[in-house]
Each structure stands twice: as C-alpha cells, then as structure tokens.
Amino acid sequence: MRVTGKNSGRFSALRLLKEALIGHRGWKPGWRNPVPKKKYDVIIVGGGGHGLATAHYLASKFNITSVAVIEKGWIGGGNVGRNTTIIRSNYLLDGNEPFYEFSLKLWEGLEQDVNYNAMVSQRGILNLIHTDAQRDAYRRRGNAMMLNGADAELLNTEQVRAECPFLNFDNNRFPIKGGLVQRRGGTVRHDAVAWGYARSADSHGVDIIQNCEVTGFRIRNGKCSGVETSKGFIGAKKIGVAVAGNSSRLMGMAGMRLPIESHVLQAFVSEGLKPIIPGVITFGAGHFYVSQSDKGGLVFGGDIDGYNSYAQRGNLPVVEDVCEGGMALMPMIGRARLLRMWGGIMDMSMDGSPIIDRTGIEGLYFNGGWCYGGFKATPGSGWVFAHLLATDEPHRTATELRFDRFQRGYMIDEKGSGAQPNLH
Amino acid sequence: MIIDHPLLGPRDSAEFTYLGDASLIDRPDWQDKKAACKFYEYLYLRDNPAGEHRELWYHEAGDRSWLVVTRNTVTHEITKVELARSVAKARGRSK
Numbered sequence: 210m211r212v213t214g215k216n217s218g219r220f221s222a223l224r225l226l227k228e229a230l231i232g233h234r235g236w237k238p239g240w241r242n243p244v245p246k247k248k249y250d251v252i253i254v255g256g257g258g259h260g261l262a263t264a265h266y267l268a269s270k271f272n273i274t275s276v277a278v279i280e281k282g283w284i285g286g287g288n289v290g291r292n293t294t295i296i297r298s299n300y301l302l303d304g305n306e307p308f309y310e311f312s313l314k315l316w317e318g319l320e321q322d323v324n325y326n327a328m329v330s331q332r333g334i335l336n337l338i339h340t341d342a343q344r345d346a347y348r349r350r351g352n353a354m355m356l357n358g359a360d361a362e363l364l365n366t367e368q369v370r371a372e373c374p375f376l377n378f379d380n381n382r383f384p385i386k387g388g389l390v391q392r393r394g395g396t397v398r399h400d401a402v403a404w405g406y407a408r409s410a411d412s413h414g415v416d417i418i419q420n421c422e423v424t425g426f427r428i429r430n431g432k433c434s435g436v437e438t439s440k441g442f443i444g445a446k447k448i449g450v451a452v453a454g455n456s457s458r459l460m461g462m463a464g465m466r467l468p469i470e471s472h473v474l475q476a477f478v479s480e481g482l483k484p485i486i487p488g489v490i491t492f493g494a495g496h497f498y499v500s501q502s503d504k505g506g507l508v509f510g511g512d513i514d515g516y517n518s519y520a521q522r523g524n525l526p527v528v529e530d531v532c533e534g535g536m537a538l539m540p541m542i543g544r545a546r547l548l549r550m551w552g553g554i555m556d557m558s559m560d561g562s563p564i565i566d567r568t569g570i571e572g573l574y575f576n577g578g579w580c581y582g583g584f585k586a587t588p589g590s591g592w593v594f595a596h597l598l599a600t601d602e603p604h605r606t607a608t609e610l611r612f613d614r615f616q617r618g619y620m621i622d623e624k625g626s627g628a629q630p631n632l633h
Numbered sequence: 634m635i636i637d638h639p640l641l642g643p644r645d646s647a648e649f650t651y652l653g654d655a656s657l658i659d660r661p662d663w664q665d666k667k668a669a670c671k672f673y674e675y676l677y678l679r680d681n682p683a684g685e686h687r688e689l690w691y692h693e694a695g696d697r698s699w700l701v702v703t704r705n706t707v708t709h710e711i712t713k714v715e716l717a718r719s720v721a722k723a724r725g726r727s728k
C-alpha cells in the first residue's frame with residue numbers, strides 16, 4: 210500500500226517542469242514526522258543506511274508495512290553520512306563476494322527503485338599493483354570476482370599510465386606495476402542514499418521516528434517484545450538492530466557480548482579542484498584511497514586510528530600517515546588545501562566481515578560488524594536483513610554471515626590477520 | 634594522545650602498537666573442561682565499552698614493555714598507566 214497525498218509524490222522530469230511553472234510551491238517534505246504507535250510488526254533500531262534500506266525492502270519487497278525505524282539523532286547523521294562513498298564488489302572469499310556483488314547489482318537499479326537521484330556513478334575503482342607478488346594476488350582476486358559474476362580487469366603499467374598519467378610511476382620504493390580495475394565500482398552521494406530510502410520507506414507507510422533513543426529491550430523468558438525508548442515503550446513482534454558503531458552498546462542492553470570492537474576512521478576533503486581523478490584509486494603499498502566529488506573536492510582516507518574509540522574524531526598520527534600515502538602516490542596533491550576532516554565509529558568485527566543473523570533471543574535480530582566497508586553493502590544489507598526478518602531464513606548470499614562462525618572456526622577473514630580488529 | 638609510561642615518562646602514542654582489551658592477560662587454562670568455550674570467549678568476545686577501557690599497548694619504538702592503559706573511549710583521556718607485568722603478577726600470573 211502506498212500512502213499518497215501526504216508525502217512528496219513521484220519525482221519526474223515532467224513534475225520538475227510543472228513545479229518550475231508554479232514557482233516550486235508544490236514540493237512537500239520527503240517523509241513524515243510521525244508520533245510512534247504503541248506496536249509495530251517490525252522495529253528497526255538505527256536510521257542509518259542499513260536500517261532505512263531494511264525498512265524500504267521490508268515494505269516494498271516483503272509486504273511488511275507496519276514498520277518503524279527508530280533513530281536517536283537525525284537520519285543520515287551516522288556513518289552513512291560520514292563515509293568516503295566508495296562502492297565495489299572486489300572481495301575474494303566465497304562468504305563475502307556473492308553478497309557484495311548482489312549489493313552492487315542493487316546499486317545499479319537503486320535510483321529507479323526508490324525514485325530518487327542518489328548520483329550512483331560507476332566511474333570505476335582501480336587498485337594499484339606495486340610488486341610481482343601483488344599482481345599474482347590481484348589476479349587471483351579478479352578471478353574469484355569473475356567466478357561470482359562480478360567484473361574485473363587486470364591492467365599493465367602502460368594501461369594505468371594512459372588512464373592516470375599523474376601518478377608517481379617511478380617511486381623508488383613503490384613503483385606502479387599495473388592495477389586491478391572494477392569498472393562497475395564507483396561512488397554514490399551518501400546522504401542521498403539515506404534520504405532516498407527514507408522517502409521511499411515512508412511512502413510505503415513506514416514510520417521514521419527521529420530523536421528517539423533506544424535505551425533497552427523488553428525481554429521476558431528469552432523473548433523480546435519491544436524496545437524502551439526516550440519516547441516510552443514501543444512494542445513489536447520482531448526487532449532488528451542496525452546501529453553500526455554502537456552495536457556492542459545496544460546488544461549489551463540485551464545481555465550479549467559481541468565479536469566486535471568500535472574504532473574511529475577518519476576522512477578528508479580538499480578544496481574544490483578542476484576534474485583530475487577519473488575514478489577511485491587505491492594505493493597498494495600503503496593505506497590511501499582517493500576519488501573526486503562532483504563538486505571537485507578530493508575525497509580521501511586511509512587506515513583506522515587503531516584503538517577502541519567512540520569519539521567521532523581521530524588523532525594526528527593517522528592524518529600524517531594518510532597524507533604521506535597520498536604524497537607517495539600522487540605528489541601533485543601536496544598543493545591542495547584540506548577543507549574538512551572528520552571521524553566515524555566503525556563496528557570492527559573479529560574477522561573483518563559482517564554479521565546478519567538471529568540472536569539467542571527470540572524476536573531479536575542483528576545486523577552489524579561492517580567495519581569500514583558497510584556503505585557499499587547498504588542495499589544488499591537492507592535486502593538480506595529484510596529477508597531474514599520476514600522469513601526467518603538467511604538470504605542465499607548471506608548464509609555464512611553468522612554469529613557462530615567464530616566458535617565453529619569458519620571465519621571470513623579476507624586479510625588473514627586473525628582476531629585483531631585493528632588489522633582488518 | 635600522550636601515554637605517561639611508568640618508567641620513561643610521557644611518550645607519544647605513535648611510539649606504541651595497540652593490542653586490545655586488557656582481559657587478554659587472563660588467558661584461559663587449556664586443560665580446563667570448558668577450554669574450547671573459554672578460548673572462544675577470550676579470543677573473540679569483547680565488552681567494547683563506551684567510557685573507561687583498560688587496554689594493552691606495546692612500546693614498540695621504545696623500551697618494548699607492555700602497558701595496561703586506562704583510557705576513556707569517548708574522550709580519549711588517559712587516567713592510568715601500569716606495567717602489564719605488574720598487573721599480571723598482581724593477578725597471580727607468572728610466578
């Protein structure tokens with residue numbers, strides 16, 4: 210059922226033309242600001258990308274429209290509005306790659322699905338190669354990607370030079386020997402993802418409740434029947450938690466300890482420059498990745514700070530490290546001035562891969578452990594979580610993203626660095 | 634962040650590497666009947682508090698000692714720094 214009349218209606222070129230003629234007085238807010246009802250079929254805790262996407266797919270694909278998304282601040286104020294907006298599906302392992310490729314395919318149809326311009330731009334992602342061993346590893350990764358229906362292309366030095374002549378190819382320690390490129394990867398306007406999903410979910414009847422903090426779960430005899438919030442108790446048959454960096458705090462309220470540590474990741478934006486960086490470029494010899502926003506700013510980042518943190522700001526050693534990586538790769542950025550920098554809190558899991566699963570408590574479901582790579586997962590995560598909430602069965606691409614994989618010894622550890630979250 | 638090393642005085646945190654929750658000092662007994670379960674919890678599960686956190690830092694670019702640092706994860710303020718060996722000894726480890 211689509212709620213019509215109250216909301217902002219369908220966007221189209223014709224509508225834009227019509228509004229232009231009447232002085233743009235017909236536009237309405239993108240979503241309502243409802244008072245919470247006493248009870249819903251499903252409550253989603255966390256109005257980030259994943260929570261809002263879950264609500265959208267629950268309502269539009271699984272026909273569950275008695276849904277509330279409960280957000281402690283405003284939607285889009287968490288990591289969904291703080292990331293460097295890179296989307297890709299260049300994973301190696303079978304537990305991950307089908308899921309991320311499923312997500313990338315959903316990005317490709319997202320704007321039509323939610324009727325919102327999210328500026329999905331498949332400008333390509335290029336991972337640079339600096340050694341022979343790295344070329345072998347990337348060739349293997351590219352093959353794994355293709356086996357799962359994704360695209361991958363191995364470039365030699367000259368091919369990279371033709372696309373990105375400004376890179377420092379003759380760096381003494383880290384000469385560029387080629388690259389692995391995924392042309393379908395790219396960037397997306399992150400805020401628009403939150404707004405687009407919110408607007409669509411709302412139009413299907415989902416209540417988006419902002420400025421409402423979940424402070425506890427009502428659990429009796431191993432069954433969860435709702436959440437305590439700053440606006441009182443709200444009941445539900447099923448509760449899905451998708452709070453990213455706050456995962457341990459929320460699940461702690463339900464008495465659970467998670468295989469997760471919270472860490473801070475920083476991001477940086479330079480002043481606006483003329484178009485120079487064609488897609489997303491990542492340095493293969495240090496941690497540095499960069500793209501250029503449509504406004505012209507260079508958007509870049511690197512490693513997490515490396516210690517447990519709930520402060521949405523980082524420290525200077527990582528700033529220095531990121532800038533050194535940038536200078537080694539493309540010395541021309543030394544002239545650009547930094548405009549802004551900020552931090553967000555990552556839910557770093559013990560093997561670097563996410564969890565979308567039931568819990569030991571009936572009616573309580575969990576979605577988290579996204580580390581620094583959950584933005585690209587937003588559509589896939591929403592769909593898969595909606596599938597789990599609606600059917601109680603994992604989606605076919607998420608059968609390995611389980612809680613018990615650590616106990617059973619089935620870690621999905623892309624890097625092979627073990628139970629050490631700050632190394633993933 | 635500045636870590637006030639008990640032996641060396643105030644040092645830049647960039648000289649250290651971070652391991653994680655100081656509960657890692659309490660390695661379970663491998664002969665315990667519930668060893669498999671205890672090692673699972675020891676290796677993978679964390680309290681991950683927002684607020685005061687006791688954690689292990691290694692002075693890699695210094696005297697290579699392990700420290701237990703008490704730090705607030707919301708403000709990054711460090712309130713206590715101890716030698717990890719003193720902490721372990723006080724808990725009856727390494728006689």
Ligand SMILES: Cc1cc2nc3c(=O)[nH]c(=O)nc-3n(C[C@H](O)[C@H](O)[C@H](O)COP(=O)(O)OP(=O)(O)OC[C@H]3O[C@@H](n4cnc5c(N)ncnc54)[C@H](O)[C@@H]3O)c2cc1C
Nearest residue numbers: 255257258259281287288289292293295423553583584585
């Ligand atoms: C600097 C940075 C760069 C990144 N770059 C990339 C990238 O290039 N590509 C990529 O794929 N990923 C990237 N990520 C990771 C990605 O942003 C996250 O993994 C993803 O956004 C997390 O999911 P989310 O959008 O649902 O989280 P969030 O937007 O953080 O949503 C969680 C929400 O839960 C709410 N919440 C918390 N506690 C409560 C409570 N008690 N009650 C109610 N609500 C609560 C929060 O307020 C928040 O709005 C980056 C992250 C950061 C910080």
